[in-house]
Amino acid sequence: MGVASSMKKGTGMIGRTFDVQVEGLDRQGHGQATLDDDLRPLRIPAAAPGDRGRIEIIHESPRRLVGRWLQITAGPSRYPTACPHRPTCGGCVAWEVEPNTLWQAKWSRVKEALGTLGSSLEAGSGPSPRGPWRTRHRVFVDRAGSAPRFVVPMARGAGSLAIDDCQILPEVLRDRLQLLSFQVQAPQLQTVTSVVLTLGTPAVSGLAKVGLGLRAQGPLPSDRPTVGRPGDAVSWLEANAAKRSHFGGLKAPQIYAGPAAVAVRVGPVVLPTPPFAFVQVHPTGRERLLQTVLDAVPSEAGQAIDAGCGTGLFARALGQRGWDVLALDEGPALAPAWLSPVEGVEFRLRSAGAGPWPVDLELAICDPPRSGLDPAWKRRLLEAQPQRIVMVHCGLEAAKRDLHGLAESGYRCHAIHPIDLMPGTMHVELVSVWERPHGEDSGSDRGR
Numbered sequence: 001m002g003v004a005s006s007m008k009k010g011t012g013m014i015g016r017t018f019d020v021q022v023e024g025l026d027r028q029g030h031g032q033a034t035l036d037d038d039l040r041p042l043r044i045p046a047a048a049p050g051d052r053g054r055i056e057i058i059h060e061s062p063r064r065l066v067g068r069w070l071q072i073t074a075g076p077s078r079y080p081t082a083c084p085h086r087p088t089c090g091g092c093v094a095w096e097v098e099p100n101t102l103w104q105a106k107w108s109r110v111k112e113a114l115g116t117l118g119s120s121l122e123a124g125s126g127p128s129p130r131g132p133w134r135t136r137h138r139v140f141v142d143r144a145g146s147a148p149r150f151v152v153p154m155a156r157g158a159g160s161l162a163i164d165d166c167q168i169l170p171e172v173l174r175d176r177l178q179l180l181s182f183q184v185q186a187p188q189l190q191t192v193t194s195v196v197l198t199l200g201t202p203a204v205s206g207l208a209k210v211g212l213g214l215r216a217q218g219p220l221p222s223d224r225p226t227v228g229r230p231g232d233a234v235s236w237l238e239a240n241a242a243k244r245s246h247f248g249g250l251k252a253p254q255i256y257a258g259p260a261a262v263a264v265r266v267g268p269v270v271l272p273t274p275p276f277a278f279v280q281v282h283p284t285g286r287e288r289l290l291q292t293v294l295d296a297v298p299s300e301a302g303q304a305i306d307a308g309c310g311t312g313l314f315a316r317a318l319g320q321r322g323w324d325v326l327a328l329d330e331g332p333a334l335a336p337a338w339l340s341p342v343e344g345v346e347f348r349l350r351s352a353g354a355g356p357w358p359v360d361l362e363l364a365i366c367d368p369p370r371s372g373l374d375p376a377w378k379r380r381l382l383e384a385q386p387q388r389i390v391m392v393h394c395g396l397e398a399a400k401r402d403l404h405g406l407a408e409s410g411y412r413c414h415a416i417h418p419i420d421l422m423p424g425t426m427h428v429e430l431v432s433v434w435e436r437p438h439g440e441d442s443g444s445d446r447g448r
Helices: 099-120 171-183 283-295 313-320 332-338 375-384 396-408
Strands: 003-006 017-021 031-035 038-044 052-060 065-073 136-142 149-153 160-162 192-199 210-216 233-238 254-257 262-266 269-273 303-307 324-329 345-349 363-366 388-393 412-419 429-435
Touching: 017 031, 017 038, 017 065, 038 052, 099 396, 099 412, 149 171, 171 192, 171 210, 192 262, 262 283, 269 313, 269 332, 283 313, 283 388, 283 412, 283 429, 303 313, 303 375, 313 324, 313 345, 313 363, 332 345, 363 375, 388 396, 396 412, 396 429
Parallel strands: 038 065, 210 233, 303 324, 303 363, 324 345, 363 388
Antiparallel strands: 003 017, 017 052, 031 038, 052 065, 136 149, 136 192, 149 160, 192 210, 233 254, 262 269, 388 429, 412 429
């Protein structure tokens, strides 16, 4: 509980100071405390459970208060390695929380959110390693000064922050940023507004180790100055201001220089990953994700569908195991990933809900976007009545809705596995395994 140490006249709380102890984490991963004379939760960025000290109220709303540290005594769950950009940078919201404490907070939040399905939540593989783990990053070009610099947005709309010494960015990508700070000064590159960097695996024939996706406000220049280092996969995406995808446009990216894709190795699978295609960013986390999905796959190969396949992490692994896989996804950035045939896999560039699926599949793997299954996707899934469904969710609210919908449609949940893909945040990937009862219809009419 907090004790007021500086009282001001009036009802406003901004500017008042309190001695507090952090009791836990809120849903975003910020520290949370309570005050004696205010029922609103107090959010404290850059805090870990058990931290004590004096804070100043810097923001208030009807729902919460926000404070900043004036003095702090670290508690037992505080991560010992400080980040010089916290709490200004909004990226690793829970950086200050040591990994095991943070993992337990994530797990508890998921269990509570899942309600009656929470009993199926497994312990998971625990926290993924910290360090320079982020093998994919999007940075923005700031041309306001005498020379361009690469920045990321800061928390609470407080401008931007140079990314050069970010502790989770691998050294290879820092090297590319140093080069690019000079290269984007070329007249032909003045329209470049952001860069997507991808770190892959070396020594894979025909594929690059590093990818650079240049998002620009103009067309691909006919005269192309050097970007990155020789052999990098460099793509150009002309942004469409009216309609934007995750990386800024619905037009197909164009090859600027080098190979069309980066080699991203995940366990036994090599993913040809175009610079603007989605990829899981944590090497250990994505290997755990793949292994968790494969552990849920029946031992006897059959016919499967991988809906929302991306560059084919699950489809390619199933093909290696002898499965006959139909892989579905949409988005112009994906096409270069599927230029070469993949044994056992047929890729179709369309949304999962755009057409009928094969009926009576042995296996369906569904990896929807953060918003979860749309109505058409859900309808196709339940019409196909696969014997086993493996769901991969990156959004907790969508997972809660979709998984309860599967339960209501007649499928039985075997297990829900949490995967830590983004250390230092409250994000959790969920892999759930579902079985159609033998001899029973899945109740697809009820699930529509």
